[in-house]
Amino acid sequence: MSEGCISMNTLYFKYAVEVERTRSITKAASNLYMAQPNLSKAIKELEDTLGIDIFERTSKGVFPTVKGREFLEYAKKILIQIEKMESLKISRNRICQNFSIAVPGSSYISFCISDFISELNFSQDININVERMNSVDIVNSVADGKYNLGIVHYSLDYESYFTDFLRDKNLCSETVWTFEHLLVMSEKNPIAEDSDISAEKLSGLIEIIQDDMYVPYINGISRKSLSSKRITMHERDSQFELLCRIPDTFMWTSPVPEDILRRFKLVHRKCSQLSSKYRDLLIFQNGYKFSELDRKFVDKLYSAKNSVSFVEYM
DNA sequence: ATCGTCCAGATCTGAAGCCA
């Protein structure tokens, strides 16, 4: 450990990342199945090797220093690369279907993913990693190499922000489509008989808000709700269940596949007065080579999009 | 090439003490 950076133990990176996550050496040690003094010593050794303080110790736990935060960012990237190298070892001599993507909570994307997975070859090894998160985290995760692909969903009001953000992170993007958000509600909703609903009619109903749809969180900006009755919910199926069971509810969303609308007895409606345009981008690292599985997924993504794109604005 | 032994270094645990 005393030979400088070359002999740094990457296991210690894992320790440091866990300490940062738990904000406690005791908790981190417990999670890592090791003794607390040992972890404390390992962190100290790592700090000595680097010549920086990674954490500030307080009676309420440990907190990363400015330099420590910078180090932890690098450490996380290295751990991701190590994980990828290890997965190469696992799949050696065997065909393994590897695929990873970070996605927003759009139902047409969820639909596409389940369709894609259902067509995998189940006699071969499968290593699929799908995570739902907000668009800012999706960009960071793809830039860090945690996911090979990402789908970013944002309002066109933030177009320039995302263009700059992707350029800063050296990521490539491809527009999947540009569309207007629609209202989705129970077919029994009292206003469901109107094909183009007025803003005034919406104000008396209960709005279900899917928080991560309204990214970016930049400056805390999100779509302004007209309704004083709001329910914020993250879980997709629960949102549809609620829309189905309480006819006085509605939700803004990207177009929902017909199959799901039928299953939950829901309908789409427009609200020209309030609707705004959104864009979904497929993102990946500059120079990333698409695997056969990636291409298969992209085909599925476009056909899922085509099946719901009855209202499209390019 | 394989096996057994030795040994240094790494890692572990528990106890004691420090600090806010």
Place this chain on the structure above:
DNA sequence: TGGCTTCAGATCTGGACGAT
């Protein structure tokens, strides 16, 4: 009182080396 550090002693691990 809770959380972290330091210390001493025990245990584990892996490399070196000789015997077969």
